[in-house]
Amino acid sequence: MQKETFNYDNKIVRNFAVATAIWGVIGMLVGVTIASQLFDPLYNFSSRYISFGRLRPLHTNAMIFAFVGNAIFMGVYYSLQRLMKTRMFSDKLSTIHFWGWQLIILAAVITLPLGLTSSKEYAELEWPIDIAIALIWVVFGWNMFGTIYQRREKHLYVAIWFYIATFITVAMLHIVNSFALPVDLFKSYSAFAGVQDALVQWWYGHNAVAFFLTTPFLGLMYYFMPKMANRPVYSYKLSILHFWSLIFLYIWAGPHHLLYSSLPDWAQTLGVVFSIMLIAPSWGGMLNGLLTLRGAWDRVRDDAMLKFMVVGLTCYGMATFEGPMLALKNVNAIAHFTDWIVAHVHVGALGWNGLLTFAILYYIIPRIYETKMYSKKAVNVHFWLATLGILFYAIPMYFSGFTQGLMWKEFTVDGMLKYPNFLETTLQILPMHMLRAFGGTLYLTGACIMVWNLWKTARTGKLVANEAAEAYPMVKEVKGEVQVAYWHRWIEKRPTQLLIFSFIAVAIGGVVEFVPAFLVESNVKTIPSVTPYSPLELEGRDIYIREGCNNCHSQQVRPFRSETVRYGEYSKSGENVYDHPHLWGSKRTGPDLARAGNTASKIYKDAGWHYQHMKDPRSTSEGSIMPAYPWLIAEDGDYSKIEGKITVMRKLGVPYVENYEMIAQEDLDKQAEKISNFLLKEKGIKVAKEKEIVALIAYLHKLGRDINTKEVATSE
Amino acid sequence: MGKMIGYVEGADVYLIIALLIFLGVFIIAAIYMNLMSKEQITELANLPLDNTNNETNEKQN
Numbered sequence: 001m002q003k004e005t006f007n008y009d010n011k012i013v014r015n016f017a018v019a020t021a022i023w024g025v026i027g028m029l030v031g032v033t034i035a036s037q038l039f040d041p042l043y044n045f046s047s048r049y050i051s052f053g054r055l056r057p058l059h060t061n062a063m064i065f066a067f068v069g070n071a072i073f074m075g076v077y078y079s080l081q082r083l084m085k086t087r088m089f090s091d092k093l094s095t096i097h098f099w100g101w102q103l104i105i106l107a108a109v110i111t112l113p114l115g116l117t118s119s120k121e122y123a124e125l126e127w128p129i130d131i132a133i134a135l136i137w138v139v140f141g142w143n144m145f146g147t148i149y150q151r152r153e154k155h156l157y158v159a160i161w162f163y164i165a166t167f168i169t170v171a172m173l174h175i176v177n178s179f180a181l182p183v184d185l186f187k188s189y190s191a192f193a194g195v196q197d198a199l200v201q202w203w204y205g206h207n208a209v210a211f212f213l214t215t216p217f218l219g220l221m222y223y224f225m226p227k228m229a230n231r232p233v234y235s236y237k238l239s240i241l242h243f244w245s246l247i248f249l250y251i252w253a254g255p256h257h258l259l260y261s262s263l264p265d266w267a268q269t270l271g272v273v274f275s276i277m278l279i280a281p282s283w284g285g286m287l288n289g290l291l292t293l294r295g296a297w298d299r300v301r302d303d304a305m306l307k308f309m310v311v312g313l314t315c316y317g318m319a320t321f322e323g324p325m326l327a328l329k330n331v332n333a334i335a336h337f338t339d340w341i342v343a344h345v346h347v348g349a350l351g352w353n354g355l356l357t358f359a360i361l362y363y364i365i366p367r368i369y370e371t372k373m374y375s376k377k378a379v380n381v382h383f384w385l386a387t388l389g390i391l392f393y394a395i396p397m398y399f400s401g402f403t404q405g406l407m408w409k410e411f412t413v414d415g416m417l418k419y420p421n422f423l424e425t426t427l428q429i430l431p432m433h434m435l436r437a438f439g440g441t442l443y444l445t446g447a448c449i450m451v452w453n454l455w456k457t458a459r460t461g462k463l464v465a466n467e468a469a470e471a472y473p474m475v476k477e478v479k480g481e482v483q484v485a486y487w488h489r490w491i492e493k494r495p496t497q498l499l500i501f502s503f504i505a506v507a508i509g510g511v512v513e514f515v516p517a518f519l520v521e522s523n524v525k526t527i528p529s530v531t532p533y534s535p536l537e538l539e540g541r542d543i544y545i546r547e548g549c550n551n552c553h554s555q556q557v558r559p560f561r562s563e564t565v566r567y568g569e570y571s572k573s574g575e576n577v578y579d580h581p582h583l584w585g586s587k588r589t590g591p592d593l594a595r596a597g598n599t600a601s602k603i604y605k606d607a608g609w610h611y612q613h614m615k616d617p618r619s620t621s622e623g624s625i626m627p628a629y630p631w632l633i634a635e636d637g638d639y640s641k642i643e644g645k646i647t648v649m650r651k652l653g654v655p656y657v658e659n660y661e662m663i664a665q666e667d668l669d670k671q672a673e674k675i676s677n678f679l680l681k682e683k684g685i686k687v688a689k690e691k692e693i694v695a696l697i698a699y700l701h702k703l704g705r706d707i708n709t710k711e712v713a714t715s716e
Numbered sequence: 717m718g719k720m721i722g723y724v725e726g727a728d729v730y731l732i733i734a735l736l737i738f739l740g741v742f743i744i745a746a747i748y749m750n751l752m753s754k755e756q757i758t759e760l761a762n763l764p765l766d767n768t769n770n771e772t773n774e775k776q777n
Contacts, residue, residue, distance in 0.1 A: 079764070153763065157760065157763040158760075230765070236757045244741060245742060249738065512733065
């Protein structure tokens with residue numbers, strides 16, 4: 001049989017490589033900006049569009065979906081063609097995929113600073129963009145499976161298993177987590193509420209880390225590590241065990257993000273148990289990668305690409321050991337809501353995803369341009385800047401996290417909180433925030449050097465857009481032949497079966513966690529005194545979401561004495577049954593606000609204080625790093641959609657009385673007038689009832705208010 | 717582990733089912749892995765390094 005000649009499509013690989021580099025630098029620049037805002041609010045530049053609450057989701061989206069996303073596609077398009085000995089299935093689909101993904105990112109860059117957000121962490125984009133993501137993801141899958149089906153190589157190398165699992169799981173996570181009912185083109189409400197929304201959100205959030213930041217990169221590691229080391233992977237058997245164990249276990253671990261919350265205990269424990277078990281497959285993968293270098297460690301000294309890979313894998317090992325430790329309830333009690341989590345995330349993101357991406361870029365660009373790296377010295381400089389950047393980032397953040405966690409919990413000998421003013425704990429860690437910004441700047445500088453070096457490399461060569469290759473055609477198996485060899489080859493050679501089995505493995509965890517949480521009524525105990533939001537409170541809540549307040553303020557008081565003394569009664573699931581979406585948050589740069597409207601809470605402040613605080617936070621809280629929100633005071637709220645909002649909420653199960661939407665505007669005006677009058681008469685502050693600040697105050701005063709009564713009768 | 721799970725109110729059923737499912741998947745994967753021949757493993761592990769020819773197909777031809 002004759003060999004067949006064909007071409008690899010390097011142009012699409014180049015395009016994704018360019019996008020990776022550009023979006024990477026932009027995302028890191030936004031990261032350094034928000035890191036600076038966290039030690040000096042001056043860097044918010046009094047602009048609503050670049051205030052921390054709006055920029056933070058832009059940073060996470062840019063780094064995850066633009067930088068890492070494009071890197072995944074670059075690596076997959078390069079390795080898949082070579083592993084399958086064929087060109088990509090369709091150049092048109094490749095082009096649609098590339099430009100579609102870039103447009104989605106562009107849409108995020110425009111909408112997030114405008115405050116158009118669903119507020120769901122790592123899934124903030126509004127529903128039309130969500131639909132676009134799903135469609136483009138399908139295009140990617142179509143192209144990938146088309147390529148696999150037209151392959152010349154019978155065996156599906158383990159890297160491709162990881163790509164397939166990534167495709168199916170991300171599709172499942174994205175679609176379920178994005179269930180929402182639109183009010184208009186730019187506004188929607190999550191289909192889930194309160195504790196159920198939190199469970200879905202962190203099932204998605206945790207597994208976005210697992211199946212967007214981990215499994216595709218493990219696939220890339222299994223391809224590029226042997227290529228760079230020029231030796232096969234240490235243990236192919238281990239890679240198989242690693243694959244099935246990892247994808248099965250990862251999906252269950254989401255609830256560890258909700259420890260000590262009002263999520264049912266059984267679900268929390270499930271998350272803890274599976275998180276601990278995750279150490280085994282995670283370390284299996286890391287060791288398999290590192291041991292691939294057995295007998296070739298001397299090459300690491302001279303080859304900067306391998307340095308990036310080794311440190312990247314080591315960061316993966318550290319992050320995947322630390323993750324399960326953080327899932328232990330006693331560790332989580334201190335670490336959750338603090339900078340410790342930020343450090344943990346960045347060891348994974350900067351170390352594992354960042355360094356592997358850099359190594360892959362350095363591997364691919366000279367090859368597709370048929371040249372050598374322009375400056376090996378610059379690659380080494382980049383390596384050291386990136387490594388030092390990670391250290392300067394992570395170490396201060398760990399220090400900051402321990403400091404916060406311990407200060408929040410410290411009592412005096414008299415049994416009083418030692419730091420009753422939350423601000424004291426924030427001021428204590430500002431030097432750490434400065435060092436973190438320095439670390440980020442080092443990392444960004446390294447990335448800029450890389451972009452320059454890659455650009456110069458490309459200039460010295462010429463893109464081989466269609467790289468010639470040849471291979472024997474694949475011989476079709478006679479039906480039944482496969483059973484004669486190994487029964488397990490039934491999966492290994494068949495992408496459809498692999499897809500189905502991967503889907504079953506990842507779906508089981510979600511089903512076991514969701515079905516009882518959604519169907520067993522006792523899991524979400526209702527509280528009769530908790531009422532739906534009034535129209536003005538609902539509008540205030542939407543302003544809170546728009547400004548990204550949940551990025552710095554949690555709304556979940558944990559059942560610790562240190563928290564109940566500071567904030568008031570611990571949170572219960574029944575309080576959030578009308579919260580579409582939930583706003584529990586994951587970080588406390590500022591205090592928890594779940595009891596902000598409960599007059600019995602020490603955290604309660606009157607309308608006048610809130611007005612002054614939003615106008616100039618330092619006037620009420622000296623040294624505060626919160627940005628000012630003058631536009632809330634200057635501008636009228638647009639409440640023209642209140643009728644639609646009430647209607648959508650009712651459709652989602654919020655018990656507004658029939659036709660309430662018809663009088664919602666009237667109710668809104670009445671409540672706004674009351675607050676406006678209070679501010680004028682009691683505080684001497686003249687503010688028109690139409691201003692946005694009035695709605696925000698109404699919302700803040702709703703938080704925890706419904707349980708501020710001794711006669712609260714609960715079904716508990 | 718069983719003893720620890722017992723202390724978590726209402727969690728026993730979910731945890732035990734989850735652990736059993738995982739154990740099942742793990743055992744199947746381990747058997748699967750061990751049934752593979754050394755020759756096949758070497759062949760698969762070398763796939764990324766096979767730049768020019770797909771040797772398996774060549775052999776079959």
